[in-house]
Amino acid sequence: MVTVRKLLVVVGAVLLAGCQAAPAPPPPSTPAPGAVPPEPSASAPPSSTRAAPRGVVVVLDPGHNGGNARDRAAINRPVPAGRGRTKPCNTTGTATNAGYTEHAFTFDVARRVGQALSTHGIQVVYTRDTDDGVGPCVDRRAAIGNSAGAAAVVSIHADGSNAASATGFHVAYSAPPLNPAQGEPSTRLANTLRDGMRSAGFTPSNYIGSGGLSPRDDLAGLNLSERPAALVECGNMRNATEAAAMSTSDGRQRYADAIAAGIERYLAR
Template sequence: MVAVRATTLPVLTGLMLLTACSGGGAGASSSAAAPSTSAAPSSSAQGPASSAPPLPSSSAAATSSAAAPAVGSGKVVVLDPGHNGGNASHPGEINRQVPAGRGHTKPCNTTGTSTNSGYPEHAFTFAVAQEVGNALAAKGIKVVYTRTNDSGVGPCVNERAQIGNNANADAVVSIHADGSTSPTAHGFHVAYSSPPLNAAQGEPSMKLARTMRDGMRDDGFPTSTYIGSAGLSPRNDLGGLNLSTRPAVLVECGNMRNADEAAQMSSAAGRQHYAQAIAQAIEAYLAG
């Protein structure tokens, strides 16, 4: 068994990460949010993250690494599982406005969506991120998570963005699931910042998006029938993509309101399949 060492990363405010899960064009979001407030998050807010398995603490960002020399030796990947389990019960915290880039603001975070039977997006993204992180750490890649458990609040998207920037990440991958109200809409898409605001959002992020798209498609997942084109979705409204100074993408794994994809996301085997495809795509990008 490989030893895991946890360290603490600082959390800075003032930036915003990813609150997607949209059911249609750029700027649309199906993630519900409660009435807006200007109050800052309380001490109960979920802080940035830890190595797998998740730590009970919600106040510190931590990293995990595996000692085994591999293709990812010396590389750093930030995994951002969307939303959090306590968001819905803390509307004041998740709805305060934070910068979203390009001169705009957005709520601190959102609640996410769910399947029709009630399996929540925040649980899906957290489970998949942990599996992805375990697979990457086994290849010698240092993994940083933006949240440590699925019962906290936040962190705000600006804090999530800062984690990737502070970690000097080679890749930042935010994991989400969509909530289109159309039951026939299905398939994954990969969002990236467009037009780019810095060099990292140019070819590096485009390469990460294409590699992620190709990896998931090659692993049997269909590309979206309702957002983007051929599995890629340029966006100018996602704060984490706008404010990232590292190569960053957001993966919407599928539509939780589609019966077939909901069944996949709700099963352990289905989540493992998503995690396998995402992890292999990240490895391919790092090796490229």
């Protein structure tokens, strides 16, 4: 016959066993010193648990300018372009077949990108503050990024291929690199910008570069940069579909959101 005392002892033992904490999970593995973490998938969205550090400087370089066409002498003046070369100070840029200009497109998109970055505490510097001036020259644009000590310099452009079938974006970076900033930092910036564009539904170029990336040795703004720098060609303004998107406020906001996401992902690494 089981006594009440023995029954209480058995029940107490069962209750104590059920309240024991589960074994602690093993600590996460620590990569070996100097190991490089794997690159996230190109289709993976930016992490929601990490944010770009506040107070860093990003330089946004909207291509061309609205007054360039009225001062050909100024924009045709040769300036240093890196690698021992010179190039014209600037150009007028391209336009859609309906006349919407590249300089207006890049200025508007850059402002939208800047607004998005500013809301996250990122300091934004522009290479031009209006869309009715001349220049600045390509070497001056690089100098603005250098003097600002920018964590990233992003030039925003649109292409003007006359082939109607030419479509898609590409991101250019200086190659081969001329300084450490043009090495891994710039290629990583180009990759994250490319990934941001693809994640937003934009298609990589079918006529320039490969997979949305285009290494270049002839772009002065990239060659002369001493900061991580890349140039986004958002698409072909002569392609009817892309021209229609670039000519609307909603379309320009999509481009801006994609570029801002790429920049923020780069800064969060």
